[in-house]
Amino acid sequence: MAGRENQRKGLTYKDAGVDIDKAARALGEMKDKILATHIPGVLHELGSFGGIFDLEKAGAGKGVLVASTDGVGTKVRVAQRMRVYDTVGRDLANHCVNDILVQGARPLFFLDYVAMGSLEPPVLQGLVEGLVLGCRDNGMALLGGETAEMPGLYQQGDFDLVGTIVGYVPGGKVITGEEIRPGDKVLALPSSGLHTNGYSLAQKVLFAVAGLRPEDRARGLEGTVGEALLAVHRSYLHAVFPLLEKFHVHGMAHITGGGIPDNLPRILPAGCKARIDAGAIPRPAIFDLILEIGGISMEEAYRVFNMGFGFLLVVPPGEEEALARDLRKRGEEVFPCGEIVEGEKGVDLSF
């Protein structure tokens, strides 16, 4: 056996690139912030094997659960490049909140997974700080998480971030889209930018093709390219949830990977086609910049990016205006952008 001479040296876990105490210390310093996310219902103390949650104590005794897992894609690389670590956690929390909101669910708790090539406490703490902010903004508990130091799989400085949300639908009234009918109207809530999709293409275009740096300014952008790319994924919880009690919302779609053409059909019943006017919503300047430099076709762009459409609401024709008024009264922008017609399930997008 070749390595016998190493016997005197005595290999340790640290020699293999893993320092489990470092992670524990870094997270220990975040304890109070994590505890501040603990809404009624959280029963465990930090450090237990699993996070314990009492639905009745959280006021969610009667309802069904909705759960979803997601990451923020290669947006982590922009964060890494800019050394800004406290926004991707908010992105992730908000993304997950929106993914269950479309079914009428309110968030209850969230668990995270952070993987790094080499554990850097300030990076880990920045990421957790963002997760804590995202959880608090949406009134959910950061119930648990895992920190993995994986040398070799992730390069030095690289990290990935994954989140899982569990929420509940009050009274069990899940919104599936099955009530959507021809004649229904579609309303759009604007995105803040790319949210968490299309970052591989965006970075290829802006950094590799155009040779821009995150700190550069470019036509149309208010701040730098990096700032535009890191704009936090919006949570639509506070805008949308109050609507669900007052109006008959037939369906909702969160526009993520696959864009409008992939996401809106997920809630359409058979025989319902959506006609969407792409021009109905002002497009954040970052999209035009990427499209122009990359020479990206409109068809491609609308499948990769949200193109300004963050979240869609499908409502019966009579309720469209009152619902929009309600949103605007609460300071929310909303744009009528299309309707449901008879036809094969899918989306007709006019540019």
Added chain:
Amino acid sequence: MAGRENQRKGLTYKDAGVDIDKAARALGEMKDKILATHIPGVLHELGSFGGIFDLEKAGAGKGVLVASTDGVGTKVRVAQRMRVYDTVGRDLANHCVNDILVQGARPLFFLDYVAMGSLEPPVLQGLVEGLVLGCRDNGMALLGGETAEMPGLYQQGDFDLVGTIVGYVPGGKVITGEEIRPGDKVLALPSSGLHTNGYSLAQKVLFAVAGLRPEDRARGLEGTVGEALLAVHRSYLHAVFPLLEKFHVHGMAHITGGGIPDNLPRILPAGCKARIDAGAIPRPAIFDLILEIGGISMEEAYRVFNMGFGFLLVVPPGEEEALARDLRKRGEEVFPCGEIVEGEKGVDLSF
């Protein structure tokens, strides 16, 4: 803007290394297998934004939830190297099941996250196959998941695998360890090998230092080095759950990262120290191989690896023998390995 000449070419998401249709097709072929995990309680159809779960329909209406997120660490690299993709999913499911079992929880549902540098359908399908097997073995639903193609962050062929479990504690009787008293006995259920911890050190020792290849044989191992490393993380659900109704189990610990010294104290009340005899359980040969080649100290080894101790049960002194008999009658191996004594919270490990 440098890249203007690319306008004619027209960049696509595929050019940036992301093919969203490929993932959808690969998962579409797994649909029936995923549906086969759907225990009563699952309400959604595949492709919905979030997975929907009705606790009452699953017989879990009265109880509290326990949730946990984990990965399988750099065991993914062994799987990749051996091109065996259907075991790490089982590892992950079983690991998560054990992590909530220690609190008295039964699994309900599971969500996965698979990230890859470049999406290879057979790899993705193998991983999902393993997750499906792991979910079925433990009677839980594979409720949702996310597949992320992240060129640049993960190298070609590399992948990471993350899982989140949600279970419930019948009647809300969470086992915290607070009933543990001096005089209690500790029983160990054997591990099948490294389970999912210590792989960075194990690979460094066996592959980098000793120059072994996964297909090599080595002293003491029944199969190859790779086979020993890939041995599936055991689920203790079916061994342990029946005990919880018949006996007063005061506490349980799943021995993962940090070993016995980090995991057992997580359930000990103040004033309780555990005395554990490391020699009480037969040690799988892979550990001796790694320790010998790496010259790893016993102290270090017991913090990095489980060293044969998969799962610990702490029971009142009167019940130890009946509980062991019950396990053995059901074909389970169990080893008395120590006791609780008065002292500062911690573990005295004798080698």
